[in-house]
Amino acid sequence: MREAVIKAGVASDANYMGRLFGDIVNSADSSGEGVIPLCMTPYVSLVIHEAQAKPQTIDPSAFDSFTDDAREVCARARHSLKLFEDTRRGTDGQLRFFEDEILKKHSSHFLGNTWLPPARFLESDLSLFTYNETLISTSHAAAFHIGMRTERLFHKDNEAYVRATMEKMGRCLYALGARLDAEGPRTFVRNLSREGVRHRDTRAAPYYQQGFNGSTTPAINGVLTDFQVRTNFIAFMLTAGSDVLDLEYTVFKIRYITLYQVLTSLMLLKENAAYPLSRESTEILEGITGSEEARLITNSSARGFRNTLMHYNLPGRIDTQRITLDQPLFGLVSIFFPSHNYRSLSELTDRCVKTTAERLNSWADAT
Template sequence: MTLEELVIQQGIDRDIEYAKGLVLDNRAIEDSGMASITLLCLAPYLSLYVYESSKKLRTVDSFQIENLSATVEPIVARSRHSLKLFDDNKRGIEGQLAYFRNEILAPHGAMFRGKNLFTRLLGDDLGIFRYNNRIIGTTHSISFNSGIDSAVLLSLDRTAIKGIYEEYGHYFGALGTRLGVPGETFVRRLDSQAFSPREEDVRSGRYYRKVFDGPGNPDLNALLTFFQGLMNFAELITSNSGVPEYSAFKIRFLTLYQVLTSLHMLRTDQGQTLTARSTKILTSLVEAAETQLLLSRPARSLRNTLTHYNLVQPIDSTRVDVVQPLFGLVPIYFPAHTAESFVALVNGHLAAVAARLDEWSGPM
């Protein structure tokens, strides 16, 4: 096995083992509401593991991987690509705003507010989920991340949705037969008392006019609320006990990277008109020294390896070591950092950006 193949296999093995642990630990949660919300928020990351590992294993591994059904395979792809945010080269900013408006907001509005005059006037079409009183997801963001067409998702019962995610479990299980017993994941360390006792239901039209850039930009505010939930989930839910966990760190790093990339794109997009307050906050986020480091070319290379598993060339392969944290890539890409100091920087900036987004979404 070549070094490249070894890095790919090690990355896949760690993600699949961790995914198995996430699923098993989620099943052990006694609060069914908390378990459901956590699993739905984890969906795009589980999809990332499935989508990227299956692509690589078809080319570098000879054993038969678990095939997904014709129904679930495109769901996995859409769910995985939802994490690109504005960095989706097929949509970009305007395309994502239009998609969110037409494919997420409109179906939810039709389902919960379009049945009769009473529901049109008083119906709530946005559910908000919180942990420690901070947004970790909404019914809109979860719908987008699921990869399931909103009209279909809203018509499915729990059994049908469970069947979709059982295929994920079968995939992980088939690959996991050669792995050790999964260890505890961050799911086991969650505090059930920190979850809101029930979802907070609001009118999306009213809510999105009160947050972030204000009443003149509700479509953008909907996407920024999505970013806010991703960041808070990554910070609050995927935190660990101080021991760097490859796959948990991967979730935090990729979330931070994609949100920062999207905010940078928003800041430089001439087609977006923002309030002075939004411009000031956005500029401070984009121009922070940590952001500049995490949006550098070396960071893009690390992002690509964590996402796609393969090494990004050119690289000094003599310094790559699969037994080292993050395969020894950190000091190669960031000479001023060790793996531990880089993880600490990512965790610190993740918390800072998440807090700034919470602040931005508040009173203007």
């Protein structure tokens, strides 16, 4: 049963990713063609990385074409989903990474390139992507989660390098069962508003001096912007055209993992006295993380639920007699959330996702 759950989870995720990219290729509206892969790349990396870590269950030949560099890129992208829970960097490391590798290097690369000094105010180093006027990604968030080293992204052959790496990931997905023409329901791509996706460029320094915790903490504000766009994506884009109470495996998984990591990361930020948070910021964080829904989702007793969604493995002490492949999430909901079934947990998760997104958006707009 443990192996069957791993195989079923990987197969479901690969099938969804195939249909997703099939919908992107076949969509008559290309407005979201660029930003959707930016939003989805860390989740694609999650599938590949975790499947590769199961050689006793998942045929390792699926990764024969994966180079060491592609493997490292995939691993970094997957680890980025943990946000402040990343044991390799932690909160301090993530903030330093954003400031040094994202904010400073992007500004150095994109600014000061024009020979005409009066025109330099026209330069920009931050792209903002919106869906129905809600921020769902930025160029900094994309770089934070893509897993590629900044030097490679800005190298003169960056397009060839990125394309080659993504092609290697695509071949892995194909070997795991992904198909552009796979059977199954259409993904959110087919249900997006044709005019909904927009993008504009701006300067990062003044942008990160507004909202959130104020002008003195640009790195904190930048990372909080990443939390904001990840939550907005799962709240307002990923479920377009879907019944949020009856989501397929992969969509629920992406939403739950993202929400869990955002909430736990906000808790870590709030509880660490080393960070100069204003009283207003602390109160906002308490409001986001202290709700009944947030406490249930992040409760330590539900950690095994999150771990199975993240890693595919069933918890070691779980009673496998209670696991069945024909139930949503293999019947895990009743084990970890005894007072809920799949639909009621989906409703609670959806409510918490949207409330968290709304509060982060309001905080981002504060001056």
